[in-house]
Amino acid sequence: MQIHGKRDFDSKAATWDEEPRRVALAREVTAAIIREIPFVNGMDVLDYGCGSGLVTLGLQAHVGRIIGADSSQGMLDVLTGKVREQGLVNVSTRLIDLTSQDSLDGDFDVIVSSMTLHHVCDVPALISRFVRSLKPGGWLALADLEAEDGSFHDDPAGVCHHGFERSYLHGVLTDHGCSDIRVVQAAIVHKPRPDGGERLYPVLLAVGRKGL
Numbered sequence: 001m002q003i004h005g006k007r008d009f010d011s012k013a014a015t016w017d018e019e020p021r022r023v024a025l026a027r028e029v030t031a032a033i034i035r036e037i038p039f040v041n042g043m044d045v046l047d048y049g050c051g052s053g054l055v056t057l058g059l060q061a062h063v064g065r066i067i068g069a070d071s072s073q074g075m076l077d078v079l080t081g082k083v084r085e086q087g088l089v090n091v092s093t094r095l096i097d098l099t100s101q102d103s104l105d106g107d108f109d110v111i112v113s114s115m116t117l118h119h120v121c122d123v124p125a126l127i128s129r130f131v132r133s134l135k136p137g138g139w140l141a142l143a144d145l146e147a148e149d150g151s152f153h154d155d156p157a158g159v160c161h162h163g164f165e166r167s168y169l170h171g172v173l174t175d176h177g178c179s180d181i182r183v184v185q186a187a188i189v190h191k192p193r194p195d196g197g198e199r200l201y202p203v204l205l206a207v208g209r210k211g212l
């Protein structure tokens, strides 16, 4: 799919959490990740496309250290503010865009990403970079919209995919040598329609494990 310009997440960062639908979705995605991944003490985790840190902060109590990574400095500033306010010592941020030349240093036990894949045109290339940055036996947990008709975003800027088929996500993880792959429903977003009704958009969580 052709991408329509770049979405300006910096200008949305300060008010991102004011939309209850986003907060509820992040809470459900976080709960699904915690159900699907066997978190043990001291894990090093990356949340790629962390935004204001709704998922990052939901996971922090379950992990050793977590890095919130995003290509929007505005989003990272919001997350940093929350981290300071809550006095958290195991959460840090990193400005990074793996679709450019940025490199991902680190050796993670778990890499998660929520509602970011649809903004990345070359998803297999991104997943390849994720898998390279996982420890052997490390986990990937990727949440995004199930394939939809393009009505989810009112503004198409920066949207590369109208969600993903379950079989596509399963296939990309298989192609990158993952095992223990499953694609489950993590949440359903209820969006009001102009006619007063509502539209339901399922959100999937694809999980896979790098070979030992």
Ligand SMILES: C[S@@+](CC[C@H](N)C(=O)[O-])C[C@H]1O[C@@H](n2cnc3c(N)ncnc32)[C@H](O)[C@@H]1O
Residues within 6 Å of the ligand: 009, 022, 026, 048, 049, 050, 051, 052, 053, 054, 055, 069, 070, 071, 072, 075, 096, 097, 098, 099, 113, 114, 115, 116, 119, 120
């Ligand atoms: C829809 S928001 C989701 C934020 C957060 N994960 C959540 O669930 O609330 C998408 C996020 O992905 C980030 N993003 C988009 N393209 C990116 C890229 N190529 N690299 C890193 N982050 C990216 C945006 O800046 C934005 O914060």
